[in-house]
Amino acid sequence: MATIYEVSKLAGVSLATVSRVMNNNARVSDKTKKKVLDAMQTLGYRPNAIAQSLASSRSNSIGILVSELHGPFFGQMMSGIEAALRTAGKHVIITTGHSEEDKEKDGIEFLIGRNCDAIIAHVEAVSDEYLIDINKGKVPVYLMSRHVDAIKDKCISLNDEVGGYLATKTLIDLGHRQIAYIAGPQFKADASNRLQGHKRALAEHNLSFNEDLFFIGDFKETGGMDGLRHFLDNNYQFSALVCANDEMASGAMKYAREHNIVLPEQLSIVGYDNVIFANYLYPTLTTIDNPVYEMGRMAAQLVLKQVYQQKKHDIVQVFEPTVILRDSVAHFNH
Structure with missing residues (x-):
């Protein structure tokens, strides 16, 4: 196996210069860099990553x-x-x-x-x-x-608190007053902060937080299905639903269609994250962009x-x- 010494000898440069090329150091001219890389290719030399890390502490x-x-x-x-x-x-x-x-x-x-x-x-x-x-x-x-x-x-x-606020405010601005909410697991900071934003939007518009219209899901499609099933089985009245992520929103939309609920005429739904499939659901999903x-x-x-x-x-x-x-x-x- 070729050594770094043989590379330096063939390229006609010092060991330090070969080392600088291997570490992509900007202080080496393009001409010198090409000589070193050509020598490495000719000799079939491959840098030893472990040796490099020991030498550079990186x-x-x-x-x-x-x-x-x-x-x-x-x-x-x-x-x-x-x-x-x-x-x-x-x-x-x-x-x-x-x-x-x-x-x-x-x-x-x-x-x-x-x-x-x-x-x-x-x-x-x-x-x-x-x-x-x-x-x-x-x-x-x-x-x-x-x-x-x-x-x-x-x-x-x-800023998930603001995101949760915007999701609910979007529905309030459209005239909705009875808004159900499917949260993510509350030990997760993002889920907790989104719920706080939801509550702030309600309070700002003099709407009370209704425990009947609150369900904790799992951030997966099943959570959205389970949450909507819970609300409907209990005959709770609501015209809109906020889901704390798009996967739960997609589950809720699937469950709604299976139970002949026309979206969005009979139920408006907002998700959160703007994942790639949100624009391909039917109807396309209103959501909060999480870049x-x-x-x-x-x-x-x-x-x-x-x-x-x-x-x-x-x-x-x-x-x-x-x-x-x-x-x-x-x-x-x-």
Whole structure:
């Protein structure tokens, strides 16, 4: 197997220059870089990633911890992170936490053990105190879709309280007064914050929060189906429904059609996230835009700026949601 010494000899440059080319150092001229790369190709030389990481104290790999691998939400998140890191010559190692405290902690420890330079984590079950404590170690942990004030410089989040407010206000502005709500699991900060926004919109318009029109779902299609079934089986009266994410909204829409409820004439529905399928449901789903691809890209740029000292990135750490108005809502005719 060829060595770095043989590469330097064939290219007619120093070992330090070969090392700078391997580490993509900007101080090497294009002419010299081509000589080194040509020599590496001629000799069939492949850099040893482990040796590189020992020499530079960097592995050029970033760990990603997400709740699940399936579904459009996490797919978009991981795509945004990976695209930005790959452009910068970094690689990712991905694992899951399944929204369970032990598995989230195990996932973070696994990524630290893989010598990652940093971790980008979407975690829901571990405490703020744990995240503050883990950031005292040598591997910084950056948070997606979560805000912890003590480590706010490492957080990329969406203003979910405002998103929840906008979802409900959209229906109130259309004349709806009896609005049912299917929430996500309340131990999840985003679900809790969206519910608070819903309550603020009601209070602002002198509407009381009705426990009968409240159901806690699972952020999956089944949650939307179960929630709407619960409301209908109890003969509760409502003209509109807010679901705390698009997957539950799609489940509610499916259940409504199966029970001959005409959308949106008999029931207006609003979702949350604006995942890719929201524009392909029938009717197309009015929802709150959660720019998770852009947030993932921003988390990666935050790592590049803070860990790899790439100063060119302008960072936005708190994103503001917007309403995407489509066909699943209608004016309420009193």
